[in-house]
Amino acid sequence: MGNMLKMKKKGFTMVELLVVLVIVAILAAVAAPIYMGNVKRSIASEAVAAMSVIRQAERENNLKAGVFVEVDATNYLSTTTLGSVIDPMTQYFSEKSYLVSTTGTPAFADTSINPSAEKFVITANGSATVSCANDPGAASASATTNCAVKGSQATGMKLQMDNSGRVFVNYSCPAGVCDSTKWEKY
Numbered sequence: 813m814g815n816m817l818k819m820k821k822k823g824f825t826m827v828e829l830l831v832v833l834v835i836v837a838i839l840a841a842v843a844a845p846i847y848m849g850n851v852k853r854s855i856a857s858e859a860v861a862a863m864s865v866i867r868q869a870e871r872e873n874n875l876k877a878g879v880f881v882e883v884d885a886t887n888y889l890s891t892t893t894l895g896s897v898i899d900p901m902t903q904y905f906s907e908k909s910y911l912v913s914t915t916g917t918p919a920f921a922d923t924s925i926n927p928s929a930e931k932f933v934i935t936a937n938g939s940a941t942v943s944c945a946n947d948p949g950a951a952s953a954s955a956t957t958n959c960a961v962k963g964s965q966a967t968g969m970k971l972q973m974d975n976s977g978r979v980f981v982n983y984s985c986p987a988g989v990c991d992s993t994k995w996e997k998y
Contacts, residue, residue: 855966856981859905859936860998862898863973866910866934869894870975880932883912890958904966906942907958911935918972918980919990931975938966939987971998 866889870880873893881892889907890896898907911934918933943963960966970985979998984991 852969852983855904855938856969856971856998858903859909859938859966859969859971860973860979862902862905862910863934863936863971863979864977865897866894866912867973867975867977869897870912870932870934874931880914881912882914883910885911902960903962904941904960905936905938906940906960906963909936909938909941909960909966911937918974919970919982919992919995934973936969936971937985938963938969939985941966 866883874880877893881894883889883892883894889898889910896907898910912932913935914932918935941963942959944959944961947960947962947964968985969981969983970990971979971981973979980995981998982990982995984994
């Protein structure tokens with residue numbers, strides 16, 4: 813009768829639980845960097861799309877007027893002959909993030925990566941993005957137009973595209989100053 817009263821207990825042993833935890837930790841350690849890399853690339857894809865539109869506008873303007881338009885810190889896209897070629901309300905890169913240089917060399921002009929730029933270089937600087945007031949990561953955002961809803965997430969990124977359509981990205985640009993060894997093809 814005593815044997816019948818003993819019931820077999822069911823459950824996991826400590827060793828089984830530790831094995832499961834180790835497996836989960838290994839998967840997390842492998843998956844987290846891949847996930848973060850994909851997040852950065854998706855943020856950069858907005859800038860690549862906008863730079864393609866700017867590139868096309870530059871080419872069309874060159875056909876009409878015979879010149880490429882310089883866009884700098886005092887001469888934004890909406891104030892140039894290119895007009896507002898990108899949406900005034902974006903996710904990551906605001907209008908003021910984009911610059912076009914018709915004379916300078918790109919930062920990625922390392923001859924081992926890219927021999928030289930052609931005609932002009934478009935730069936998307938995430939650190940120059942104007943964040944919208946509803947961006948939780950913004951330090952002091954008060955903008956409501958020509959701003960980026962999640963602009964704080966683009967801080968530290970810089971992308972460049974030339975007339976040929978080649979795109980290079982640098983994710984290591986705190987305060988807009990890039991580590992010159994970190995440029996890579998997009």
